[in-house]
Amino acid sequence: MLSRTWIVTLVGAACATTLAGCSLVDGTTSPTVTVTAHATTTAEPSAQPAVTITAAPTVDGTYARPLWLGQVPLDMGDNNLGVPGDTPEALQDRRLEPRAWLPDPESEEWFQRISMDVPQDVVTRSSWQAGCPVDISEMAYIEMPYWGFDKKVHTGEMIIHEDHVEDVAKAFEKIFDAQYPIEEMRVISREERDSPPTGDHNVTSGFTCRQIVGACRTLVAARLRQGHRHQSLPQPVPSR
Secondary structure, three states, rough: OEEEEEEEEEEOOOOOOEOOOOOOOOOOOOOOOEEEEEEEEEOOOOOOOOOOOOOOOOOOOOOOOOOOOOOOOOEOOOOOOOOOOOHHHOOOOOOOOOOOOOEEEEEEOOOEEEEEOOOOOHHHHOOOOOOOOOOOHEEEEEEEEEEEEOOOOOEEEEEEEEEOHHHHHHHHHHHHHHOOOOEOOOOHHHHHHOOOOOOOEEOOEEEEEEEEEOOOOOOEEEOOOOOOOOOOOOOOOOOO
């Protein structure tokens, strides 16, 4: 709001008015009269930016993974294996989306990317380590799509022996064409392998190098499914 002030000075001239022989003025100089006037001017309002309100996207929790999944260790038995328990009600009709892992493919078409040399960053986050009976140079790495329980296509990965990687890819191509749902398809790390068992993982994986329970030998396992509340039993070390 803007305010402006004007000062107006009025000077009365000496005048004499005679009415019925009576003078209305005494002939002296009239006093100076100052009148101050205030004028207020309102500024034009400035244009305000347009405000666009976008509704928040609806989050579908149908396939959301429970926060406690993989966080509650099983009791351990005398055989150093987890003691199986009842399947939690939330997992009895298990249809969960995978955890965020590799970027999802741009289409729903089958593909396979095979590397006969496992990338070093994949080796680092895998269960392979010095002392495993199969050297990492004998392994291959594959990326391929799979259908999740959330009815979306995701990118999976596996480490597979180089002699069998093509056959494994063909098998999973048929699984993909049938839209058979898989919860997760990814490489398992040493930290996951060595953590206390919770029995509620459901990971489709390939190569896993782990110690045989109750023995001093190392097992190379190609576990394709690890069901909830289920523990893999020890297996003989394959002869080489």
